[in-house]
Amino acid sequence: QVQLVESGGGSVQSGGSLRLSCETSGNRYTKHCMGWFRQTPGKEREGVASIDVDGTTTYADSVKDRFTISQDNDRTTLTLEMNSLKTEDTAVYYCATGPGCTYYRSGGTQVTVSS
Secondary structure, X not given: OOEEEEEOOEEEEOOOOXXXXXXXXXXXXXXXXXXXXXXXXXXXXXXXEEEOOOOOEXXXXXXXXXXXXXXXXXXXXXEEEEOOXXXXXXXXXXXXXXXXXXXXXXXXXXXXXEO
């Protein structure tokens, strides 16, 4: 069974940085995409960044050049470096993997960016 547990959320001022980590189990050397999503009350879930088994990354336009997604060699740890944070980045962030990159999902961690 695949499980994902993220950490690293919190509160930061606009312009600051945070690093999210996602530890997975039952997912070693997965061939599926891994990614980060976020959701704000009243809004649809938004894909933030994803990374494929070959290391190819994809970013939402809203976070390009500010966020960096990475994975370790056995794909058990997923990381999201978030720099130059903006108030609109405030959301609950989830890591996910599996078919469609969303089949398995973590419980979520709150990121709050204040002005």
